[in-house]
Amino acid sequence: MEERVIGVNVSTIATTHLNYINGQWVRSLNEKVEASINPANKNEIVGYIQKSTKDDLDNAVKSAYQAKKSWKKIGQAERGQFLFKVANILEENLNDIAETMTREMGKTLPEAKGETARGVAILRYYAGEGMRKDGDVIPSSDKDALMFTKRTPVGVVGVITPWNFPVAIPIWKIAPALVYGNTVVFKPATEAAVTAAKVVDCFAKAGVPKGVLNFITGSGSVIGQQLIDHSFLDAITFTGSEGVGQVVANSAASRGIKFQLEMGGKNPVIVTKDADLDQAVEAVISGGFRSTGQKCTASSRVIIENQIYDTFIEKLVQATKKITVGDGLKEGIWMGPCASENQFNNVREYIELGKEEGATLIVGGETLSGEEYSKGFYITPTIFGNVKPEMRIAQEEIFGPVITLLRASDLTEAIEIANNTKYGLSASIFTSNISSLLEFIDEIDAGLVRINAESAGVELQAPFGGMKSSSSGSREQGETAKEFYTAIKTVFIKGN
Structure with missing residues:
Protein backbone atom coordinates (compact mmCIF):
# COMPACT_ATOMS: atom_id res chain seq x y z
CA MET A 1 0.00 0.00 0.00
CA GLU A 2 2.96 2.32 0.34
CA GLU A 3 6.47 3.29 -0.66
CA ARG A 4 8.98 5.12 1.50
CA VAL A 5 10.09 8.52 0.29
CA ILE A 6 11.80 11.47 1.92
CA GLY A 7 9.38 14.24 2.86
CA VAL A 8 10.12 17.89 2.12
CA ASN A 9 11.16 20.13 5.05
CA VAL A 10 10.79 17.32 7.57
CA SER A 11 13.36 15.28 9.40
CA THR A 12 11.38 12.05 9.35
CA ILE A 13 10.54 9.73 6.50
CA ALA A 14 7.06 10.16 5.06
CA THR A 15 5.18 7.45 3.22
CA THR A 16 3.63 7.52 -0.23
CA HIS A 17 0.27 5.73 -0.19
CA LEU A 18 -0.75 4.11 -3.45
CA ASN A 19 -4.08 3.40 -5.10
CA TYR A 20 -5.65 -0.02 -4.62
CA ILE A 21 -7.01 -1.29 -7.94
CA ASN A 22 -7.92 -4.83 -8.97
CA GLY A 23 -6.33 -6.31 -5.87
CA GLN A 24 -3.00 -4.48 -6.09
CA TRP A 25 -1.42 -1.33 -4.65
CA VAL A 26 -0.43 0.65 -7.72
CA ARG A 27 1.10 4.01 -8.56
CA SER A 28 -0.89 6.60 -10.43
CA LEU A 29 -0.09 6.66 -14.14
CA ASN A 30 1.29 10.20 -13.86
CA GLU A 31 3.26 9.35 -10.68
CA LYS A 32 2.32 12.69 -9.12
CA VAL A 33 1.70 12.95 -5.38
CA GLU A 34 0.63 15.55 -2.85
CA ALA A 35 1.33 15.88 0.86
CA SER A 36 -1.14 15.38 3.68
CA ILE A 37 -0.30 17.90 6.42
CA ASN A 38 -0.72 17.60 10.19
CA PRO A 39 -3.04 20.50 11.16
CA ALA A 40 -1.45 20.58 14.63
CA ASN A 41 1.94 21.15 13.02
CA LYS A 42 1.84 22.25 9.39
CA ASN A 43 5.55 21.46 9.00
CA GLU A 44 4.87 17.77 9.52
CA ILE A 45 3.89 15.68 6.52
CA VAL A 46 1.76 12.73 7.57
CA GLY A 47 2.14 11.04 4.20
CA TYR A 48 1.88 11.47 0.45
CA ILE A 49 -1.09 10.43 -1.68
CA GLN A 50 -1.59 9.95 -5.38
CA LYS A 51 -2.86 12.73 -7.65
CA SER A 52 -4.60 10.23 -9.86
CA THR A 53 -5.68 10.65 -13.47
CA LYS A 54 -8.84 9.92 -15.44
CA ASP A 55 -7.17 6.76 -16.75
CA ASP A 56 -6.48 5.59 -13.19
CA LEU A 57 -10.13 6.12 -12.39
CA ASP A 58 -11.18 4.26 -15.51
CA ASN A 59 -9.05 1.28 -14.47
CA ALA A 60 -10.64 1.28 -11.01
CA VAL A 61 -14.22 1.37 -12.29
CA LYS A 62 -13.58 -1.27 -14.95
CA SER A 63 -12.03 -3.47 -12.29
CA ALA A 64 -15.16 -3.14 -10.14
CA TYR A 65 -17.39 -3.80 -13.15
CA GLN A 66 -15.52 -6.99 -14.05
CA ALA A 67 -15.72 -8.29 -10.47
CA LYS A 68 -19.39 -7.63 -9.77
CA LYS A 69 -20.79 -10.87 -11.18
CA SER A 70 -18.46 -13.19 -9.26
CA TRP A 71 -18.85 -11.21 -6.01
CA LYS A 72 -22.62 -11.40 -6.29
CA LYS A 73 -22.51 -15.16 -6.83
CA ILE A 74 -20.54 -16.07 -3.71
CA GLY A 75 -23.62 -15.42 -1.60
CA GLN A 76 -24.59 -13.07 1.17
CA ALA A 77 -23.52 -15.35 4.03
CA GLU A 78 -19.96 -15.67 2.74
CA ARG A 79 -19.76 -11.92 2.14
CA GLY A 80 -20.79 -11.41 5.76
CA GLN A 81 -18.01 -13.71 6.95
CA PHE A 82 -15.52 -11.63 5.00
CA LEU A 83 -16.62 -8.48 6.86
CA PHE A 84 -16.01 -10.26 10.18
CA LYS A 85 -12.40 -10.79 9.06
CA VAL A 86 -12.03 -7.12 8.17
CA ALA A 87 -13.45 -6.10 11.55
CA ASN A 88 -10.88 -8.21 13.39
CA ILE A 89 -8.00 -6.75 11.38
CA LEU A 90 -9.24 -3.20 11.91
CA GLU A 91 -9.47 -3.87 15.63
CA GLU A 92 -5.90 -5.19 15.67
CA ASN A 93 -4.73 -1.97 13.99
CA LEU A 94 -6.98 0.37 15.97
CA ASN A 95 -4.25 2.31 17.76
CA ASP A 96 -2.18 2.93 14.63
CA ILE A 97 -5.18 4.04 12.55
CA ALA A 98 -6.50 6.27 15.34
CA GLU A 99 -3.12 7.95 15.77
CA THR A 100 -2.91 8.51 12.02
CA MET A 101 -6.38 10.07 12.08
CA THR A 102 -5.37 12.48 14.84
CA ARG A 103 -2.17 13.46 13.03
CA GLU A 104 -3.96 13.89 9.72
CA MET A 105 -7.14 15.80 10.62
CA GLY A 106 -6.64 16.95 14.21
CA LYS A 107 -9.30 15.04 16.13
CA THR A 108 -8.16 14.21 19.67
CA LEU A 109 -6.77 10.71 20.14
CA PRO A 110 -9.59 9.51 22.44
CA GLU A 111 -12.13 10.63 19.82
CA ALA A 112 -10.12 8.97 17.05
CA LYS A 113 -9.96 5.71 18.98
CA GLY A 114 -13.69 5.91 19.60
CA GLU A 115 -14.39 6.43 15.92
CA THR A 116 -12.16 3.53 14.87
CA ALA A 117 -13.86 1.26 17.41
CA ARG A 118 -17.15 2.37 15.93
CA GLY A 119 -15.86 1.30 12.52
CA VAL A 120 -15.21 -2.17 13.95
CA ALA A 121 -18.76 -2.29 15.32
CA ILE A 122 -20.24 -1.20 11.98
CA LEU A 123 -18.36 -3.95 10.16
CA ARG A 124 -19.64 -6.56 12.60
CA TYR A 125 -23.19 -5.25 12.34
CA TYR A 126 -23.19 -5.58 8.56
CA ALA A 127 -21.37 -8.90 8.75
CA GLY A 128 -24.48 -10.08 10.59
CA GLU A 129 -26.57 -8.94 7.61
CA GLY A 130 -25.04 -11.87 5.76
CA MET A 131 -27.37 -14.21 7.66
CA ARG A 132 -30.52 -12.08 7.59
CA LYS A 133 -33.43 -12.29 5.17
CA ASP A 134 -33.30 -10.63 1.77
CA GLY A 135 -36.98 -10.85 0.84
CA ASP A 136 -40.56 -11.69 1.82
CA VAL A 137 -43.27 -14.12 0.75
CA ILE A 138 -46.40 -12.28 -0.40
CA PRO A 139 -49.85 -13.90 -0.78
CA SER A 140 -50.89 -14.24 -4.40
CA SER A 141 -54.42 -13.91 -5.70
CA ASP A 142 -53.71 -17.20 -7.49
CA LYS A 143 -53.91 -19.94 -4.84
CA ASP A 144 -51.71 -22.22 -6.94
CA ALA A 145 -48.87 -19.71 -7.27
CA LEU A 146 -45.95 -18.67 -5.09
CA MET A 147 -45.02 -14.99 -5.00
CA PHE A 148 -42.07 -13.52 -3.15
CA THR A 149 -39.52 -10.73 -3.28
CA LYS A 150 -35.75 -10.94 -3.22
CA ARG A 151 -33.12 -8.26 -3.19
CA THR A 152 -30.38 -7.96 -5.75
CA PRO A 153 -27.29 -5.70 -5.70
CA VAL A 154 -27.37 -2.55 -7.80
CA GLY A 155 -23.88 -3.20 -9.22
CA VAL A 156 -20.88 -0.86 -9.12
CA VAL A 157 -21.16 1.72 -6.33
CA GLY A 158 -19.09 4.89 -6.08
CA VAL A 159 -18.27 6.02 -2.54
CA ILE A 160 -17.14 9.62 -1.95
CA THR A 161 -16.44 10.57 1.67
CA PRO A 162 -15.37 13.66 3.67
CA TRP A 163 -12.40 14.23 5.96
CA ASN A 164 -14.18 14.69 9.31
CA PHE A 165 -14.92 11.00 9.97
CA PRO A 166 -12.29 9.21 7.85
CA VAL A 167 -12.99 5.76 9.32
CA ALA A 168 -16.66 5.64 10.30
CA ILE A 169 -18.24 7.22 7.21
CA PRO A 170 -16.34 5.16 4.61
CA ILE A 171 -17.09 1.97 6.53
CA TRP A 172 -20.79 2.69 6.97
CA LYS A 173 -20.97 3.04 3.18
CA ILE A 174 -18.55 0.31 2.07
CA ALA A 175 -19.68 -2.43 4.48
CA PRO A 176 -23.37 -2.52 3.42
CA ALA A 177 -22.41 -2.08 -0.22
CA LEU A 178 -20.22 -5.19 -0.06
CA VAL A 179 -22.43 -7.44 2.07
CA TYR A 180 -25.40 -6.80 -0.22
CA GLY A 181 -23.31 -7.89 -3.20
CA ASN A 182 -22.04 -4.71 -4.84
CA THR A 183 -18.50 -3.81 -5.86
CA VAL A 184 -17.03 -0.46 -4.82
CA VAL A 185 -14.84 2.37 -6.06
CA PHE A 186 -13.87 4.48 -3.04
CA LYS A 187 -12.60 8.06 -3.27
CA PRO A 188 -11.82 9.70 0.10
CA ALA A 189 -11.29 13.38 0.81
CA THR A 190 -7.69 14.37 0.17
CA GLU A 191 -7.31 15.78 3.70
CA ALA A 192 -7.87 12.33 5.23
CA ALA A 193 -6.66 10.00 2.48
CA VAL A 194 -3.76 8.52 4.47
CA THR A 195 -6.17 7.31 7.15
CA ALA A 196 -8.49 6.00 4.43
CA ALA A 197 -5.63 4.06 2.83
CA LYS A 198 -4.97 2.29 6.13
CA VAL A 199 -8.64 1.34 6.39
CA VAL A 200 -8.59 -0.10 2.86
CA ASP A 201 -5.45 -2.04 3.77
CA CYS A 202 -7.52 -3.92 6.36
CA PHE A 203 -9.83 -5.10 3.56
CA ALA A 204 -6.81 -6.07 1.46
CA LYS A 205 -5.25 -8.06 4.32
CA ALA A 206 -8.60 -9.84 4.83
CA GLY A 207 -8.35 -11.10 1.26
CA VAL A 208 -10.95 -9.04 -0.59
CA PRO A 209 -11.22 -10.55 -4.10
CA LYS A 210 -9.71 -8.62 -6.99
CA GLY A 211 -11.81 -5.68 -8.11
CA VAL A 212 -14.38 -5.90 -5.33
CA LEU A 213 -13.02 -2.86 -3.48
CA ASN A 214 -10.99 -0.25 -5.33
CA PHE A 215 -9.39 2.81 -3.71
CA ILE A 216 -8.30 5.90 -5.60
CA THR A 217 -7.18 9.34 -4.47
CA GLY A 218 -7.14 12.68 -6.26
CA SER A 219 -9.07 15.88 -6.69
CA GLY A 220 -12.84 15.97 -6.64
CA SER A 221 -12.96 17.90 -9.91
CA VAL A 222 -11.06 15.15 -11.71
CA ILE A 223 -11.57 11.84 -9.91
CA GLY A 224 -14.89 12.61 -8.22
CA GLN A 225 -16.57 13.98 -11.30
CA GLN A 226 -15.24 11.27 -13.60
CA LEU A 227 -16.44 8.62 -11.16
CA ILE A 228 -19.98 10.01 -11.16
CA ASP A 229 -19.98 10.28 -14.95
CA HIS A 230 -18.51 6.83 -15.66
CA SER A 231 -20.79 4.68 -17.80
CA PHE A 232 -20.10 1.56 -15.68
CA LEU A 233 -21.23 3.18 -12.44
CA ASP A 234 -24.66 2.11 -11.13
CA ALA A 235 -24.96 4.18 -7.93
CA ILE A 236 -23.16 6.93 -6.03
CA THR A 237 -23.19 7.65 -2.28
CA PHE A 238 -21.75 10.99 -1.19
CA THR A 239 -21.17 12.84 2.07
CA GLY A 240 -19.85 16.39 1.87
CA SER A 241 -20.79 19.97 1.14
CA GLU A 242 -24.16 21.02 -0.21
CA GLY A 243 -22.65 22.63 -3.31
CA VAL A 244 -20.79 19.48 -4.36
CA GLY A 245 -23.79 17.36 -3.43
CA GLN A 246 -25.95 19.28 -5.88
CA VAL A 247 -23.42 18.58 -8.63
CA VAL A 248 -23.47 14.88 -7.72
CA ALA A 249 -27.28 14.84 -7.79
CA ASN A 250 -27.49 16.60 -11.15
CA SER A 251 -24.91 14.32 -12.75
CA ALA A 252 -26.45 11.15 -11.35
CA ALA A 253 -29.99 12.19 -12.27
CA SER A 254 -28.97 12.98 -15.83
CA ARG A 255 -27.69 9.42 -16.16
CA GLY A 256 -30.58 7.82 -14.29
CA ILE A 257 -28.43 6.14 -11.62
CA LYS A 258 -29.20 5.91 -7.91
CA PHE A 259 -27.71 8.57 -5.66
CA GLN A 260 -27.57 9.10 -1.91
CA LEU A 261 -26.45 12.44 -0.43
CA GLU A 262 -25.69 13.69 3.08
CA MET A 263 -24.83 17.38 2.96
CA GLY A 264 -24.64 18.80 6.44
CA GLY A 265 -26.79 20.82 8.78
CA LYS A 266 -27.32 23.86 10.95
CA LEU A 460 -25.02 2.63 13.83
CA GLN A 461 -28.09 0.36 13.95
CA ALA A 462 -30.57 3.20 13.31
CA PRO A 463 -31.40 5.03 10.06
CA PHE A 464 -29.44 8.25 9.58
CA GLY A 465 -30.28 11.16 7.30
CA GLY A 466 -31.97 14.53 7.24
CA MET A 467 -34.71 16.60 5.67
CA LYS A 468 -34.70 19.55 3.27
CA SER A 469 -31.21 20.35 1.96
CA SER A 470 -29.42 18.09 4.45
CA SER A 471 -30.00 14.82 2.63
CA SER A 472 -31.35 13.27 -0.52
CA GLY A 473 -32.17 9.68 -1.29
CA SER A 474 -32.72 6.81 1.13
CA ARG A 475 -31.30 6.75 4.66
CA GLU A 476 -27.89 5.45 5.64
CA GLN A 477 -26.94 2.93 8.35
CA GLY A 478 -28.93 0.24 10.06
CA GLU A 479 -31.07 -2.19 8.12
CA THR A 480 -32.41 0.75 6.09
CA ALA A 481 -29.11 0.86 4.17
CA LYS A 482 -30.31 -2.02 1.99
CA GLU A 483 -32.86 0.32 0.38
CA PHE A 484 -30.02 2.10 -1.40
CA TYR A 485 -27.63 -0.77 -2.06
CA THR A 486 -30.20 -3.22 -3.42
CA ALA A 487 -33.12 -3.39 -5.82
CA ILE A 488 -36.24 -5.48 -5.22
CA LYS A 489 -37.26 -8.27 -7.56
CA THR A 490 -40.84 -9.57 -7.34
CA VAL A 491 -40.98 -13.24 -8.31
CA PHE A 492 -44.18 -15.06 -9.38
CA ILE A 493 -44.04 -18.86 -9.77
CA LYS A 494 -46.92 -20.79 -11.28
CA GLY A 495 -46.94 -24.56 -11.36
CA ASN A 496 -47.61 -26.49 -14.58
Missing part, protein backbone atom coordinates in the same frame (compact mmCIF):
# COMPACT_ATOMS: atom_id res chain seq x y z
CA ASN A 267 -28.50 21.92 13.93
CA PRO A 268 -30.60 23.57 16.67
CA VAL A 269 -30.74 22.84 20.37
CA ILE A 270 -33.77 24.23 22.23
CA VAL A 271 -33.41 24.87 25.97
CA THR A 272 -36.75 25.44 27.72
CA LYS A 273 -37.32 27.22 31.01
CA ASP A 274 -37.93 23.91 32.79
CA ALA A 275 -34.77 22.21 31.50
CA ASP A 276 -31.94 20.83 33.60
CA LEU A 277 -29.47 23.60 32.72
CA ASP A 278 -26.35 21.76 33.84
CA GLN A 279 -27.30 18.81 31.64
CA ALA A 280 -28.05 21.15 28.73
CA VAL A 281 -24.75 23.02 29.08
CA GLU A 282 -22.74 19.80 29.12
CA ALA A 283 -24.52 18.56 25.99
CA VAL A 284 -24.17 21.87 24.12
CA ILE A 285 -20.43 21.98 24.88
CA SER A 286 -19.96 18.42 23.68
CA GLY A 287 -22.24 18.77 20.66
CA GLY A 288 -20.80 22.11 19.60
CA PHE A 289 -17.08 21.77 20.29
CA ARG A 290 -16.14 18.08 20.14
CA SER A 291 -14.14 17.37 16.96
CA THR A 292 -13.61 21.16 16.82
CA GLY A 293 -17.24 21.54 15.74
CA GLN A 294 -16.46 19.70 12.50
CA LYS A 295 -19.48 17.39 12.51
CA CYS A 296 -22.51 17.52 10.27
CA THR A 297 -24.61 16.94 13.41
CA ALA A 298 -22.77 19.54 15.54
CA SER A 299 -24.84 21.85 17.74
CA SER A 300 -24.48 25.22 16.04
CA ARG A 301 -27.64 27.09 17.12
CA VAL A 302 -28.86 27.15 20.71
CA ILE A 303 -32.34 28.61 21.13
CA ILE A 304 -33.09 29.57 24.73
CA GLU A 305 -36.30 30.71 26.40
CA ASN A 306 -36.04 34.27 27.71
CA GLN A 307 -36.56 33.40 31.38
CA ILE A 308 -33.31 31.40 31.56
CA TYR A 309 -31.25 33.08 28.85
CA ASP A 310 -28.81 34.96 31.12
CA THR A 311 -28.40 32.08 33.57
CA PHE A 312 -27.74 29.60 30.77
CA ILE A 313 -25.13 31.88 29.15
CA GLU A 314 -23.27 32.27 32.43
CA LYS A 315 -23.05 28.50 32.91
CA LEU A 316 -22.14 27.93 29.25
CA VAL A 317 -19.32 30.48 29.28
CA GLN A 318 -17.87 29.07 32.49
CA ALA A 319 -17.78 25.58 30.97
CA THR A 320 -16.34 26.82 27.67
CA LYS A 321 -13.44 28.57 29.39
CA LYS A 322 -12.35 25.22 30.87
CA ILE A 323 -11.79 23.66 27.42
CA THR A 324 -8.15 22.87 26.69
CA VAL A 325 -7.06 23.39 23.08
CA GLY A 326 -3.97 21.86 21.51
CA ASP A 327 -2.39 18.92 19.71
CA GLY A 328 -4.87 16.05 19.90
CA LEU A 329 -2.08 13.54 20.57
CA LYS A 330 -1.27 15.15 23.91
CA GLU A 331 -2.93 14.09 27.13
CA GLY A 332 -5.37 16.53 28.66
CA ILE A 333 -6.31 18.16 25.35
CA TRP A 334 -10.08 18.41 24.90
CA MET A 335 -10.24 20.12 21.47
CA GLY A 336 -7.79 19.93 18.60
CA PRO A 337 -7.08 22.27 15.68
CA CYS A 338 -9.20 22.92 12.62
CA ALA A 339 -8.56 20.16 10.11
CA SER A 340 -6.84 22.29 7.47
CA GLU A 341 -5.70 25.78 6.65
CA ASN A 342 -8.72 26.23 4.40
CA GLN A 343 -11.09 25.25 7.21
CA PHE A 344 -9.19 27.46 9.65
CA ASN A 345 -9.54 30.49 7.36
CA ASN A 346 -13.22 29.74 6.75
CA VAL A 347 -13.99 29.70 10.48
CA ARG A 348 -12.09 32.95 11.05
CA GLU A 349 -14.06 34.61 8.25
CA TYR A 350 -17.36 33.59 9.87
CA ILE A 351 -16.20 34.93 13.23
CA GLU A 352 -15.47 38.31 11.64
CA LEU A 353 -18.79 38.13 9.80
CA GLY A 354 -20.62 37.56 13.09
CA LYS A 355 -19.10 40.71 14.51
CA GLU A 356 -20.02 42.69 11.39
CA GLU A 357 -23.61 41.42 11.54
CA GLY A 358 -23.99 42.81 15.04
CA ALA A 359 -23.86 39.64 17.11
CA THR A 360 -22.08 39.85 20.47
CA LEU A 361 -18.86 37.85 20.75
CA ILE A 362 -19.26 36.52 24.30
CA VAL A 363 -16.20 34.28 24.50
CA GLY A 364 -13.48 32.86 22.24
CA GLY A 365 -12.96 33.68 18.59
CA GLU A 366 -9.21 33.98 19.06
CA THR A 367 -6.45 32.58 16.89
CA LEU A 368 -4.01 30.96 19.28
CA SER A 369 -0.36 31.95 18.92
CA GLY A 370 2.92 31.25 20.66
CA GLU A 371 5.39 28.40 20.33
CA GLU A 372 2.86 25.69 21.12
CA TYR A 373 0.29 26.95 18.60
CA SER A 374 2.15 28.87 15.89
CA LYS A 375 2.53 25.85 13.61
CA GLY A 376 -1.10 24.72 13.84
CA PHE A 377 -4.60 25.87 12.92
CA TYR A 378 -5.95 26.68 16.37
CA ILE A 379 -9.04 28.72 17.21
CA THR A 380 -10.57 29.02 20.67
CA PRO A 381 -14.17 27.78 21.19
CA THR A 382 -16.44 30.64 20.19
CA ILE A 383 -19.87 31.73 21.40
CA PHE A 384 -21.97 34.53 19.88
CA GLY A 385 -24.94 36.03 21.73
CA ASN A 386 -27.77 38.31 20.58
CA VAL A 387 -27.91 36.43 17.29
CA LYS A 388 -30.88 37.07 15.00
CA PRO A 389 -32.38 34.18 13.01
CA GLU A 390 -31.69 35.90 9.68
CA MET A 391 -27.95 36.41 10.31
CA ARG A 392 -25.64 34.38 8.11
CA ILE A 393 -23.91 32.88 11.16
CA ALA A 394 -27.34 31.51 12.13
CA GLN A 395 -28.14 30.22 8.65
CA GLU A 396 -24.94 28.90 7.08
CA GLU A 397 -22.95 25.86 8.12
CA ILE A 398 -19.67 27.09 9.62
CA PHE A 399 -18.23 23.63 10.37
CA GLY A 400 -16.05 24.87 13.20
CA PRO A 401 -16.10 25.60 16.96
CA VAL A 402 -18.72 28.35 16.78
CA ILE A 403 -22.03 28.34 18.67
CA THR A 404 -24.74 30.95 18.13
CA LEU A 405 -27.27 31.80 20.85
CA LEU A 406 -30.80 32.95 20.02
CA ARG A 407 -33.71 34.02 22.24
CA ALA A 408 -37.29 32.72 22.13
CA SER A 409 -40.34 33.82 24.10
CA ASP A 410 -41.79 30.30 24.26
CA LEU A 411 -41.53 26.82 22.76
CA THR A 412 -43.64 27.68 19.72
CA GLU A 413 -41.32 30.51 18.74
CA ALA A 414 -38.27 28.37 19.50
CA ILE A 415 -39.44 25.68 17.08
CA GLU A 416 -40.18 28.32 14.42
CA ILE A 417 -36.63 29.64 14.76
CA ALA A 418 -35.21 26.11 14.71
CA ASN A 419 -37.05 25.31 11.46
CA ASN A 420 -36.04 28.62 9.85
CA THR A 421 -33.14 27.19 7.86
CA LYS A 422 -32.69 25.22 4.67
CA TYR A 423 -31.16 22.34 6.62
CA GLY A 424 -32.86 19.61 8.63
CA LEU A 425 -30.34 17.03 9.77
CA SER A 426 -30.49 16.80 13.56
CA ALA A 427 -32.12 18.71 16.42
CA SER A 428 -32.46 18.36 20.16
CA ILE A 429 -34.44 19.79 23.04
CA PHE A 430 -33.84 20.00 26.78
CA THR A 431 -37.05 19.97 28.77
CA SER A 432 -38.74 18.21 31.68
CA ASN A 433 -42.21 18.75 30.19
CA ILE A 434 -43.69 15.78 28.35
CA SER A 435 -46.05 17.97 26.32
CA SER A 436 -43.11 20.09 25.17
CA LEU A 437 -41.05 17.14 24.00
CA LEU A 438 -44.02 15.61 22.17
CA GLU A 439 -44.69 18.92 20.40
CA PHE A 440 -41.02 19.15 19.48
CA ILE A 441 -40.99 15.62 18.03
CA ASP A 442 -44.03 16.39 15.87
CA GLU A 443 -43.10 19.89 14.70
CA ILE A 444 -39.32 19.92 14.21
CA ASP A 445 -38.02 19.52 10.66
CA ALA A 446 -35.13 17.13 11.25
CA GLY A 447 -34.28 13.56 10.42
CA LEU A 448 -32.61 12.92 13.76
CA VAL A 449 -34.52 14.08 16.85
CA ARG A 450 -32.95 13.83 20.30
CA ILE A 451 -34.51 14.59 23.68
CA ASN A 452 -32.33 15.75 26.58
CA ALA A 453 -29.25 14.76 24.59
CA GLU A 454 -26.79 16.55 22.34
CA SER A 455 -27.64 16.92 18.66
CA ALA A 456 -24.43 15.14 17.63
CA GLY A 457 -25.08 11.47 18.12
CA VAL A 458 -25.65 8.68 15.59
CA GLU A 459 -26.40 5.05 16.42
